Amino acid sequence: MYSLTVCDHIMIAHSFQGAEFGPAQRLHGATYAVEAEFRAPRLDHLNLLIDIGLAKVELRRILDTVDYNNLDVLPQLAGQNTTTEFMAAHLHALLATALREGVMGEGGRQVTSLKVLLRESPVAWAAFEGSV
Amino acid sequence: MYSLTVCDHIMIAHSFQGAEFGPAQRLHGATYAVEAEFRAPRLDHLNLLIDIGLAKVELRRILDTVDYNNLDVLPQLAGQNTTTEFMAAHLHALLATALREGVMGEGGRQVTSLKVLLRESPVAWAAFEGSV
Amino acid sequence: MYSLTVCDHIMIAHSFQGAEFGPAQRLHGATYAVEAEFRAPRLDHLNLLIDIGLAKVELRRILDTVDYNNLDVLPQLAGQNTTTEFMAAHLHALLATALREGVMGEGGRQVTSLKVLLRESPVAWAAFEGSV
Amino acid sequence: MYSLTVCDHIMIAHSFQGAEFGPAQRLHGATYAVEAEFRAPRLDHLNLLIDIGLAKVELRRILDTVDYNNLDVLPQLAGQNTTTEFMAAHLHALLATALREGVMGEGGRQVTSLKVLLRESPVAWAAFEGSV
Amino acid sequence: MYSLTVCDHIMIAHSFQGAEFGPAQRLHGATYAVEAEFRAPRLDHLNLLIDIGLAKVELRRILDTVDYNNLDVLPQLAGQNTTTEFMAAHLHALLATALREGVMGEGGRQVTSLKVLLRESPVAWAAFEGSV
Amino acid sequence: MYSLTVCDHIMIAHSFQGAEFGPAQRLHGATYAVEAEFRAPRLDHLNLLIDIGLAKVELRRILDTVDYNNLDVLPQLAGQNTTTEFMAAHLHALLATALREGVMGEGGRQVTSLKVLLRESPVAWAAFEGSV
Numbered sequence: 147m148y149s150l151t152v153c154d155h156i157m158i159a160h161s162f163q164g165a166e167f168g169p170a171q172r173l174h175g176a177t178y179a180v181e182a183e184f185r186a187p188r189l190d191h192l193n194l195l196i197d198i199g200l201a202k203v204e205l206r207r208i209l210d211t212v213d214y215n216n217l218d219v220l221p222q223l224a225g226q227n228t229t230t231e232f233m234a235a236h237l238h239a240l241l242a243t244a245l246r247e248g249v250m251g252e253g254g255r256q257v258t259s260l261k262v263l264l265r266e267s268p269v270a271w272a273a274f275e276g277s278v
Numbered sequence: 279m280y281s282l283t284v285c286d287h288i289m290i291a292h293s294f295q296g297a298e299f300g301p302a303q304r305l306h307g308a309t310y311a312v313e314a315e316f317r318a319p320r321l322d323h324l325n326l327l328i329d330i331g332l333a334k335v336e337l338r339r340i341l342d343t344v345d346y347n348n349l350d351v352l353p354q355l356a357g358q359n360t361t362t363e364f365m366a367a368h369l370h371a372l373l374a375t376a377l378r379e380g381v382m383g384e385g386g387r388q389v390t391s392l393k394v395l396l397r398e399s400p401v402a403w404a405a406f407e408g409s410v
Numbered sequence: 411m412y413s414l415t416v417c418d419h420i421m422i423a424h425s426f427q428g429a430e431f432g433p434a435q436r437l438h439g440a441t442y443a444v445e446a447e448f449r450a451p452r453l454d455h456l457n458l459l460i461d462i463g464l465a466k467v468e469l470r471r472i473l474d475t476v477d478y479n480n481l482d483v484l485p486q487l488a489g490q491n492t493t494t495e496f497m498a499a500h501l502h503a504l505l506a507t508a509l510r511e512g513v514m515g516e517g518g519r520q521v522t523s524l525k526v527l528l529r530e531s532p533v534a535w536a537a538f539e540g541s542v
Numbered sequence: 543m544y545s546l547t548v549c550d551h552i553m554i555a556h557s558f559q560g561a562e563f564g565p566a567q568r569l570h571g572a573t574y575a576v577e578a579e580f581r582a583p584r585l586d587h588l589n590l591l592i593d594i595g596l597a598k599v600e601l602r603r604i605l606d607t608v609d610y611n612n613l614d615v616l617p618q619l620a621g622q623n624t625t626t627e628f629m630a631a632h633l634h635a636l637l638a639t640a641l642r643e644g645v646m647g648e649g650g651r652q653v654t655s656l657k658v659l660l661r662e663s664p665v666a667w668a669a670f671e672g673s674v
Numbered sequence: 675m676y677s678l679t680v681c682d683h684i685m686i687a688h689s690f691q692g693a694e695f696g697p698a699q700r701l702h703g704a705t706y707a708v709e710a711e712f713r714a715p716r717l718d719h720l721n722l723l724i725d726i727g728l729a730k731v732e733l734r735r736i737l738d739t740v741d742y743n744n745l746d747v748l749p750q751l752a753g754q755n756t757t758t759e760f761m762a763a764h765l766h767a768l769l770a771t772a773l774r775e776g777v778m779g780e781g782g783r784q785v786t787s788l789k790v791l792l793r794e795s796p797v798a799w800a801a802f803e804g805s806v
Numbered sequence: 807m808y809s810l811t812v813c814d815h816i817m818i819a820h821s822f823q824g825a826e827f828g829p830a831q832r833l834h835g836a837t838y839a840v841e842a843e844f845r846a847p848r849l850d851h852l853n854l855l856i857d858i859g860l861a862k863v864e865l866r867r868i869l870d871t872v873d874y875n876n877l878d879v880l881p882q883l884a885g886q887n888t889t890t891e892f893m894a895a896h897l898h899a900l901l902a903t904a905l906r907e908g909v910m911g912e913g914g915r916q917v918t919s920l921k922v923l924l925r926e927s928p929v930a931w932a933a934f935e936g937s938v
Contacts, residue, residue, distance in 0.1 A: 155532060157531065166324060194627070214434055216437040306835060456824045496717060536676070757852075
């Protein structure tokens with residue numbers, strides 16, 4: 147199985163609902179370093195898993211829907227605790243849709259699974275992986 | 279599949295038995311940067327895979343059983359070559375037990391698999407992963 | 411010249427005033443990985459530059475004044491654009507005061523200069539360094 | 543499942559064929575930081591997955607077949623676009639053969655799968671994993 | 675003294691002249707992760723050392739003069755061994771000129787010194803620093 | 807001013823004398839990732855600050871005097887608390903001597919200052935820098 151990973155990052159504000167979160171119930175923020183890992187069983191005729199340029203552009207377009215925002219007030223995230231693990235799944239869904247729609251070219255259509263990993267600090271990160 | 283990883287580190291002394299180990303047969307030591315990756319198929323009602331605070335505390339409690347020690351003289355490791363891969367499995371067993379006993383809350387009981395990775399230097403690391 | 415560096419991190423929300431900031435004028439946030447580098451021309455009788463335990467505790471106490479907060483509403487930062495470079499100097503001043511007051515022991519009083527570096531993303535960081 | 547990873551790096555020149563590659567059609571180069579992850583279900587009597595010394599030597603020997611070279615003119619890569627994902631599979635095949643031939647000792651024969659990951663920049667990497 | 679650092683990277687081919695270079699006399703290549711550190715004694719009225727957006731754009735513009743190229747055939751580098759330390763100084767000169775010409779705004783004119791660091795591999799890097 | 811840095815690592819055991827060290831009074835150990843930064847005001851006729859191959863070999867030779875050892879029993883360190891900051895200065899002295907003796911070639915004689923940095927964990931490191 148082949149994999150190709152591209153990285154980017156976002157800077158967001160948010161707060162959490164639930165006493166379990168302690169001080170994280172206050173409005174605070176995070177830099178999420180985002181890694182999108184595309185997996186496919188074979189390469190195309192150019193020896194590419196996916197067009198890395200298209201992948202970076204599409205990842206950026208998707209990240210722009212939340213970057214430099216307060217997640218607490220975004221309609222698409224209403225009522226959700228935007229934990230790192232939740233955001234990994236949220237971004238995974240958006241990227242998976244883009245792959246299925248062919249936004250990342252024919253190579254993107256060959257991607258069978260996808261992992262989105264978000265590093266929130268030097269000592270904690272979360273991911274969601276699943277088929278496309 | 280979701281995953282959440284928390285990190286910590288330990289500083290230990292040890293030596294190895296067996297000519298295969300060359301200079302590592304002498305008493306030496308290592309900083310192990312430890313990554314514990316918890317995996318679960320779903321999040322709880324707060325969008326948490328596991329309570330990250332509880333996970334860090336429990337990881338720390340388990341690491342304290344070996345941290346700042348000479349592994350050669352610890353009873354629980356008697357007769358073992360404490361290679362990085364062995365120590366990954368040793369810590370995995372302790373964390374898996376804690377998960378099953380509910381020490382990491384209800385979220386911890388939903389964890390289906392666990393990976394413990396130990397970085398021994400910038401150029402070598404080992405891990406053990408398995409179901410909980 | 412000797413130096414000793416300890417690290418920690420904070421997760422904050424904030425926004426910037428000024429058209430130059432573009433999308434960063436919106437409420438967003440950051441994880442700042444914080445590195446505090448203490449410099450001294452000699453070590454004490456124990457071969458320590460500074461008691462690393464005391465240094466970590468004091469750095470943590472100082473970071474707690476801003477961690478998990480919206481910097482826009484903190485009284486001590488009122489009217490300031492809390493850029494990374496500004497925050498480095500802000501934390502530098504707090505740590506330098508602690509050093510002068512002896513909170514970090516006699517070793518801390520021997521520290522002649524201090525550098526505080528904040529990493530805001532994988533591709534940008536800022537620092538302030540100066541005498542104590 | 544146990545895993546053990548060793549790292550090294552190579553510095554190569556190459557160019558790509560195909561308009562999709564844009565400026566990368568020009569002769570350019572890359573540092574590939576190479577990670578070889580060996581996986582096995584159990585350890586040997588010394589608590590080793592594989593002899594890490596032998597693994598490093600063999601990885602180095604294999605990397606020397608391409609290190610400090612222009613990949614465009616190497617006979618074994620003739621007619622191939624030497625993308626990062628392709629090179630991961632190329633090195634995987636060489637390492638898997640070495641494992642099967644016993645070059646990495648009896649431990650190496652117990653390795654059931656292998657992942658070779660190449661980091662081409664701070665924001666992109668590719669890998670190939672498969673059974674041995 | 676304040677500092678602000680922004681990062682980018684380039685992928686180049688080159689070869690070296692001189693028996694001292696051993697296998698590096700062959701055409702090979704490198705990914706250079708580039709860090710540009712701007713230093714100034716004070717911040718502007720917005721608490722900025724330099725407009726980070728302008729700095730990234732200008733760094734990118736300068737890197738484009740060598741990125742995805744064979745340095746051996748670039749006129750501006752003719753007759754030079756393009757070692758990492760030499761390339762750090764070469765890029766330093768281009769960035770320093772841009773600062774003096776005001777390309778990075780008024781903030782850029784306040785920059786008193788500049789350090790350009792190039793990481794060529796996980797175990798080696800070089801830098802040039804000097805006044806602007 | 808130019809600088810060139812090469813990296814390596816050592817794995818040592820040791821213990822500390824003094825109640826201030828708490829649990830670190832027990833025999834434990836550390837992986838020290840070692841960075842040696844050589845500085846010089848100019849490059850040689852090959853555009854080299856120092857022969858990087860010679861520098862790596864000499865750094866390795868010096869590290870071998872302590873690598874895979876219990877520092878508590880090494881004669882050259884008798885009676886010393888081998889703190890990270892002390893070890894940085896100890897290795898600095900050995901490297902500086904090698905430079906002055908010409909072991910690293912004519913380039914090494916042009917080195918005017920040297921910094922040796924030891925990373926003991928992901929959150930702490932120490933260094934010693936001084937003229938050669």
